[in-house]
Amino acid sequence: MESKIIAIAGGSASGKSTIVDYIKNYFADDLFVMGHDNYYKAHNDIPFEKREKLNYDEPNAFDNEMFIRDLKRLKSGKEIDMPIYDYNIHTRSDKTVHVSPKKIILIEGILVLYDKMIRDITDTMVFVDADSDVRLQRRILRDTKERSRSLDSVLTQYIKQVKPMHEKYVEPTKKYADIIIPRGAKNTRGIEILIKHIEDLLKE
Ligand SMILES: Nc1ncnc2c1ncn2[C@@H]1O[C@H](COP(=O)(O)OP(=O)(O)O)[C@@H](O)[C@H]1O
Numbered sequence: 195m196e197s198k199i200i201a202i203a204g205g206s207a208s209g210k211s212t213i214v215d216y217i218k219n220y221f222a223d224d225l226f227v228m229g230h231d232n233y234y235k236a237h238n239d240i241p242f243e244k245r246e247k248l249n250y251d252e253p254n255a256f257d258n259e260m261f262i263r264d265l266k267r268l269k270s271g272k273e274i275d276m277p278i279y280d281y282n283i284h285t286r287s288d289k290t291v292h293v294s295p296k297k298i299i300l301i302e303g304i305l306v307l308y309d310k311m312i313r314d315i316t317d318t319m320v321f322v323d324a325d326s327d328v329r330l331q332r333r334i335l336r337d338t339k340e341r342s343r344s345l346d347s348v349l350t351q352y353i354k355q356v357k358p359m360h361e362k363y364v365e366p367t368k369k370y371a372d373i374i375i376p377r378g379a380k381n382t383r384g385i386e387i388l389i390k391h392i393e394d395l396l397k398e
Pocket residue numbers: 204205206207208209210211212213332333335336378379380
């Protein structure tokens with residue numbers, strides 16, 4: 195079995211995970227979600243105070259060598275041990291998850307369309323689009339509730355790193371997308387079209 199790979203990119207808090215969760219529940223056993231964020235470079239050698247100031251929005255923040263190696267293994271029907279990232283401590287957790295190949299692999303992350311080597315092994319590329327003010331509002335709520343951040347740190351990181359890196363690296367990858375989903379997870383019709391496309395891929 196050679197798996198099909200679908201990439202879901204888009205700005206931070208655009209609704210990627212919300213859409214992916216919906217699709218995951220729909221396809222259950224035929225689909226695996228491989229978060230690109232799990233492949234952020236591990237920084238266990240750097241103290242927390244320094245880790246929290248690193249730039250996590252530039253392409254170099256990811257270990258794409260490991261990501262592509264694991265993705266190719268899964269695509270060709272082999273198993274992997276996927277790392278698990280912990281945003282609260284800004285590094286990988288000490289856990290991994292053992293993953294068996296599935297017919298569909300959904301890869302998801304802000305910069306998952308950036309690297310040509312990832313695009314070359316991807317079957318369908320999707321970009322989730324959402325207004326930047328809406329994304330900032332959602333990021334404030336999410337990161338203060340779920341990622342142990344203060345309001346001050348979310349705003350500082352947004353102005354110094356998230357917004358400029360989004361404009362420089364994330365937004366330009368929209369041109370590679372086969373499907374653009376405007377208004378993020380609110381766009382139920384767009385999500386239905388993506389689900390229909392995945393159903394067609396499963397029949398091939
Ligand atoms: N359409 C929506 N309406 C309201 N809140 C939303 C909507 N889509 C996403 N959210 C919330 O916004 C936050 C960011 O969404 P998420 O799916 O995690 O984005 P991403 O994975 O792109 O960073 C989450 O807390 C999520 O529950």
